Amino acid sequence: MSESLPVTRRTVHFDASDGVELAGDIAVPDDPTRAAIVCHPHPQYGGNRFNNVVTALFDALPDAGIAALRFDFRAEFSGGSGERLDAIAALDLLAREVPGVPLVALGYSFGALIALGLDDDRVTALGLVAPPLAMAPDVDAPRVRTLVLTPAHDQFSPPAATEPIVAGWASCEHRMIEMADHSLVGHTRNVAELVTAWLSS
Numbered sequence: 001m002s003e004s005l006p007v008t009r010r011t012v013h014f015d016a017s018d019g020v021e022l023a024g025d026i027a028v029p030d031d032p033t034r035a036a037i038v039c040h041p042h043p044q045y046g047g048n049r050f051n052n053v054v055t056a057l058f059d060a061l062p063d064a065g066i067a068a069l070r071f072d073f074r075a076e077f078s079g080g081s082g083e084r085l086d087a088i089a090a091l092d093l094l095a096r097e098v099p100g101v102p103l104v105a106l107g108y109s110f111g112a113l114i115a116l117g118l119d120d121d122r123v124t125a126l127g128l129v130a131p132p133l134a135m136a137p138d139v140d141a142p143r144v145r146t147l148v149l150t151p152a153h154d155q156f157s158p159p160a161a162t163e164p165i166v167a168g169w170a171s172c173e174h175r176m177i178e179m180a181d182h183s184l185v186g187h188t189r190n191v192a193e194l195v196t197a198w199l200s201s
Helices: 052-063 081-097 110-116 159-166 188-200
Strands: 007-015 021-029 034-039 066-071 103-108 123-129 145-153 172-181
Touching: 007 081, 021 052, 021 081, 034 052, 034 081, 034 110, 052 066, 052 103, 052 188, 066 081, 066 188, 081 103, 081 110, 103 110, 110 123, 123 188, 145 159, 145 188, 159 172, 172 188
Parallel strands: 034 066, 034 103, 103 123, 123 145, 145 172
Antiparallel strands: 007 021, 021 066
């Protein structure tokens, strides 16, 4: 087993463009090759930056040489528009903290839809974990390299519903997580390994 890279971790506070204060955690390895924001699930259903999938990604990315920023969306839910401002503010912070490397947007569930909806030319790749695409079938196709991971037994957008939506996306790799449902309990390590391997390829 290879040695873990030295990683600097700390909690950060930053503001969205409309003045809302946000909190997050940043982890930066020595000589990062990329930097990724990680967007959490729906805040009205208990989602926050300490979610199991978000934590698995946040812990795994630095060991793959990728800086990571997980953050909480604003306290008052705004239907997605404010949350996109939050994600852009996270990108701004990451660009300042880790300058000169490609930026990536990752998200799980609702957070995957936020990542997908970012209209920001700095984003060079998207990693979408269990995106509920069947509930938002009219999303715009991404313009960058994209990984979509769909649990085999996802309650909101199973593979049969997700596949026709992503089939027309250019540069998209769609993979199924066997034996998993939307919560991905027991499968977070596999998810983190798939995402980090894909980003490192």
